[in-house]
Structure formats: structure tokens, C-alpha cells
Amino acid sequence: MQTPAGPKGTRDFYPEDMAIRESVFALWHATCMRYGFEQYDGPMFEHLELYTQKSGEEIEKQLYAFEDKGQRMLSLRPELTPTLARMVAAKGTALKRPIRWYSIPRLFRYEKMQKGRLREFFQLNLDILGIAEESADAELIAASIGMMQGLGFTKDDFTVHISSRTLLEEMFLAVGIGAEKLQPLFGLLDKRHKIPSEVFERELFGIVASDIHAKSICEMLNVASLADLKTIGGQLPSINKLESLFALLDCYGVSDFVAFDIGIVRGLAYYTGIVFELFDKNRNLRAIAGGGRYDKLVGLYGGPDTPAVGFAAGDVVLGEMLKEKHFSVSVPRSKVYVATFDTSDPAFAIQTAQNLRNAGISCEFSLKKCNLGKQMEQANNARALIVIFVGGEESKAGKVKIRFMKNGDETIVAEAELVAFINDALDKS
């Protein structure tokens, strides 16, 4: 039989890949901890209708939906926000506000494969619920920047592009575009950078069915700053909100990382206010992260009215950026390898290893009887920092020889002091 491959769009994480994944997740956890978020999670699949009503058309056609043996229609989760909203709704007002939650879900979308896009991927999700003020949007945008800094990125690597759905709504309605056209317009605007401009213009006209409206929209999309926007939009409430947001971001000391960008609308149907996306500086890649307000979602799932704002960063685009930065991780499988001179008696190696393990020290030894040369090969495969030699001449005097793999230095230590000595040596390494 030929060895089968894993399903298309999924990944096998061999230990060297897993070390990178775990190291990114650890940095994500650290950011969330610093910013005062607590972790939650939901099931890997949900009842299909949780997604079909709220997430919007694009997500719907990407669902891994299936029927279980009890005739339930289920779907693998394509995003975590509906689960979050369901969980918050289920508790009514019992959860103390603000809710500050994060999660690192594994998600599934049946999409065309391309750079930065897989069918199975991970996200970092951060959400604040219970705060209607833009202070929560600012806090989350600051956290998204903190997340990038935690991974080693600087303002030369990425920018947070910020806009407001309400702003576009207010402006579109002000020039006379019908409310029923907003949702398809947002869908089109969200993919503007991914399609040729003539296709964009054709589809735009298809939606608004008016040269004047199409022209107004293109004019608005060319606006480069909030100040310019005021000259054509006047003093709209959503402009005030954005100004207040940027003032807060200045307090956070992150003004260099953020920019107003009227072109940001987000694809998902449930967004209601400020929206933002993180892009690499040269916009070579898909969005690194994106988020915004979804003040209606908890209510839509039967919960109390709960203002909410969140963001999600995927691991695939970030992985591309980290690869460009030559991000790598090499950790020992075992920090200590116990080699034995006396292969006839396994007790020497086993007892030494157990002593170290009981003290929390990472350790292995040969499970096969083999000569010292082969054992040293195994120590190298384990990426061990220290080798302890047991069962030799020194053993008779209650001592063991130790070799530091980095420089080959050797020393003799009394067995009774071995654990303390190794702990100390590893602390210093």
C-alpha cells in the first residue's frame, strides 16, 4: 500500500513544525495574559444554523457541513464568534461585564487554496463584551499591536487599517443609496483589493444601478484622511467616534501603527461599527488580522443586548511573515541524556533517569542495548545539552561523569549531588 496523504488544505505538524506552532501560541497566550484576557473555548462543530443565519454568504458557502448519526445538521466551526455569542447569550446577565475573553481555535473553511490560505487553520481571537464606548475598540487594537510586537514585528512590518461600517452606511444613505443595497455593497468593497478594478466597477454599477451613486462611492473611497472626509461628509457621528478612537490610540502610544482607511469594511455580515484590519506594510499578503464591532450578535442569539468588539488573527499569513523573518525554534527533546557503560544492567540508566525526572528534569536514555558511540548519536538526536555517563568506573565510588555537549567539557559529580548539579547547570545554560 502506498502511504496515504492527509486531506487537502490540512497540515501535518512534525515536531519541528509543532515547535514553531507552539511557540507562536505561547506568545499569543502571553499577550492575552498581559492585556488581561481569560481563555475560553467551545465545541469544534456547532449546529449548522448557528452559522447559516448570522455570518453572511461568503462563510456559508465555505462550511464543512455534515449530518451526524442522530440526523443533526452540524458544521465544523469556520470562526469562533458565533460560539462566543451563543455562550454569552446562554448565561444571560450572569457573566460579569466587561467580558474579556480570548481563545486559540482551530477552524475550517472549504476555500480555494492559495498563499496564506488553508482549509484548516488556527486563529487568535480576542473579544470585549459589555462596553459600547470606543475605549474597548482602542483596547483591542492596542492588544492586536501588542500581539504583533510579541512576535517580534515592528511598525515597519505592519499597519492597522481602521474604518467604520456605520460611517460608510451614513455616507451611502446620505447620497441616497437604498438601505437594501448596503450588505451587497459591503461584500463588494471587502473584496476590492482582490479583484481587477474593471470588475469592481462593473459589479459596483450592478449593485447601485446609478452612475451618480457609483461615482460618489468611488469618490468616498479615494478619501485619504478623516480631515478630508469631513470636507465631503460633514460632521457625522461616526467621524466623531473615529476621532475619539484615534485620540485614545495616541494615549496607548501606538499612533505610528495605525491609519484611517475608508476601504476597510470586513466580509462578515454581523459587523456594526468600527472595523479594522492588519496588513503587512507592502500589502503583499492577505490580512494578518481583522476585527470590529458586532453589537447585535448576542441579542440575535437570544441573549441580552450586549455591545461587543473583537478581533481574530490567523496563523497562516502570520506564518508566512515569520518565515520571511527566519523565525525558528529548536528545543531539546531531552535536556539530559543518560548514557551507560554497562549495557548488561538497565538499572543504572533507568534509576538515574527516574531520579532526574522526579525532580522535573527532561531526560532519556537508550531503550536498546548499544555501544557508547550509538548512545552519543541518540544524545545528539535528542538535542541533549548534557550527557551523564553511568555504570562505569566512577560508579563504584558513587560518582558519575558529566559531559556538556556544547563545548565537550567534562566533570565528575557525586551521585548524591547529581540532581542539584544538573538543575544548576541547566539554569545557567
Added chain:
Amino acid sequence: MQTPAGPKGTRDFYPEDMAIRESVFALWHATCMRYGFEQYDGPMFEHLELYTQKSGEEIEKQLYAFEDKGQRMLSLRPELTPTLARMVAAKGTALKRPIRWYSIPRLFRYEKMQKGRLREFFQLNLDILGIAEESADAELIAASIGMMQGLGFTKDDFTVHISSRTLLEEMFLAVGIGAEKLQPLFGLLDKRHKIPSEVFERELFGIVASDIHAKSICEMLNVASLADLKTIGGQLPSINKLESLFALLDCYGVSDFVAFDIGIVRGLAYYTGIVFELFDKNRNLRAIAGGGRYDKLVGLYGGPDTPAVGFAAGDVVLGEMLKEKHFSVSVPRSKVYVATFDTSDPAFAIQTAQNLRNAGISCEFSLKKCNLGKQMEQANNARALIVIFVGGEESKAGKVKIRFMKNGDETIVAEAELVAFINDALDKS
């Protein structure tokens, strides 16, 4: 709309549940690290045929199988071993032996719900590949005991029951039972403790179709020790292997945790040699963990012949045992809460919080303008250890007041020394 529930057999992990899950996983990771295993993972679903040929009938009927939009027949993973074998097979001989891998997969089985059994659950998996000797079995059994000790359990809480499939095979064949009856017999033996004895006897006779054979089997199953077994089975090779395994376990210092139990066979079809299961001392619960040899699986997936042994422990039965031990976890959402006297200027709290966060300190503040009383409520909800008061009289002198929530003690610290002071105080707490 009424708030929908999550799918049957799945769990919502609210932060207090997640804290327990993460804390168990952290202890699992720590055990694997101590024992010199490195982490891997595969996709959450595989091509259906990866399971339908190798895992055996019981797993097959529990699969969450579905067709994707590209007409592939897929299944959520019910166990990780087939993925492991596929990944090892795919690399041929490129992976250095021994392979010492672990993983904490999320798994799915459509089963009848009962105590200790859910449809979505987690496992710790540890495997050693490339070692045919029972030294690998001993290493894994020791690691499974180390895992239990890491969670706070002692020899009064659980026992590792050990047997050998080869032993039963050799004994069954020796009394004249046909080879074609072995697989159904193992299936029946695996569920012996879960069905009434008269049902067991009826099914046993149904398989062997001979009173003499049925009687021999019942006699064998009543054997209490390896020594007794020798008197009826003679000097079978598998008895020698078991004796050697128990001798090694004695070197590990874990003899008090292990017992020979001829009734252990394991449900999965791919096991080939020594098998073992961990049970709570009173056998009130389903198996805590189980494992054994599967020397043929990597070869069956097209890889080189690779002896292998592994074990898996589920989170649900362990969760029941931890609950009985009143295992609980309470961690702060934010270790530090920044309260402000001056609610008119958000800069005080934001800048203090950012300074702390940039130094790696977990921290939050009010995102709503509210009085100190409300802010102290939020500090309690965050389970903060320390509250820093900013924007008050002390600020004018470049100082801040600090309150320790545990005992109400207060002190004044210069702003310039704040980060160092807090780091120090948290280290001591």
C-alpha cells in the same frame, strides 16, 4: 429567538472550565517533557479509509464521517494513532529512531453518552517507535504513572493492569481455537466488565462453538498471576516477555502501581503484543488510559516495518477523578488593576497599564467612566492581586498609591519605580 445549545456530547469551556482544562494539559506537557517526548499533531479529520481498515469495527461505527465539497469521504479523527502511523510511514526511514512523540489531540466518537464518555474529548497520546524490546513498553508504562503522579494521584488511586495479546493468542491457539476466532474473541473480552456474565458466556460460546474451548478460556481468565499462568500455560515466549517487563518496571520503582491482569485485551484491532490499561482503584469508572504494542501499523500504511508502542489517556474519566479530589484552579484574569481618581482623562490609566504590559505584567483598567467603587468591583471580577490608583493627589508628586487585595495593605511608590516594585511584589505573592 431562544439561545441555541451546543451539539449533544460536546462541552462549552467557560473560563473557569478552561482554566482546569489548561491546567491538566500543562501537567501533561510537563510529564512529556520530563520523559523526553516531543510534540506533534495532525489534521482534525482524515480520509475516511485511514480508519475503516485498521481501527476495528467498534471505532468504525462511531465515526463522524462526511463528504466534503470536493467529494472526498472524510472523518473527524476518533483517535490519533492512524495519523501518527501515516505521518511516520510517509517519512520512510528519514525520521531518526527511536521516535518519541506525544500529542494532546481533540477527538470525536459518536457514542452513547454516559459517565466518563462524551462525543468530543481530549487525549494525551505518547508513543515510542523503533524499539521492539519491552524496554519501550516499560518506559511508556512508567510515563503513564508519571502522568498520574503529575496530576496528584498516588498508588491508592489507580493501578496499571498489564497483559499481552500475544499471550492470549498463544494460549488460545494452544488449546485448539482457530486463528479466525481471535479477533472476535478479543472484541468480546474487551467488553467483559461492561456486560452481564451470562451475556458474556452466551457470546463466548457463540464464537468458539465448543464447551471445552469456552471452559478453557474461562479458566485462563481466572488466572491471577504470571506464576499461576506458567503452571497451566508452560514456558510461553510471551510469559518471558511479561516477566522481563515486570523486572524493568521494578527498576523504575513503580512495582506498587502495576499488576498482571489477563483480562486486559484492548478494543482496537491493531494491537500486537503487550497491552495495558489504567483503572481507578475501585474500578468505578471506565479505563483512565490504555495502550500497547502495534508493531504492524506503520508497515500497513506503506512505511518501513516499525515496532511501536503507545498509550492514550482521555480527559473525561480523569476529569471525574479530579473532581472527586476537588481539583480546582483560580488564576487572576489580570494580576494588576489600574484604578483612576480622574475619570475625565483616560490617559492616566492607559499609560500606566501600557507601561506594565510592556514589562510583561498582566493588567487591566476600566473601559467605562465610573466611580472608584465600581472600579473596585471590576478589580474583584478580574481577581486582581494588586490595585494601582492613578490620577489622584499623589500623581502630582510623581507617585502612585498601591493596594494589596489580599490584606488591604497600602503603600506609596514613585512612578519611576512602579514596574520594578510590582514585579517584585508579584514574585513574592
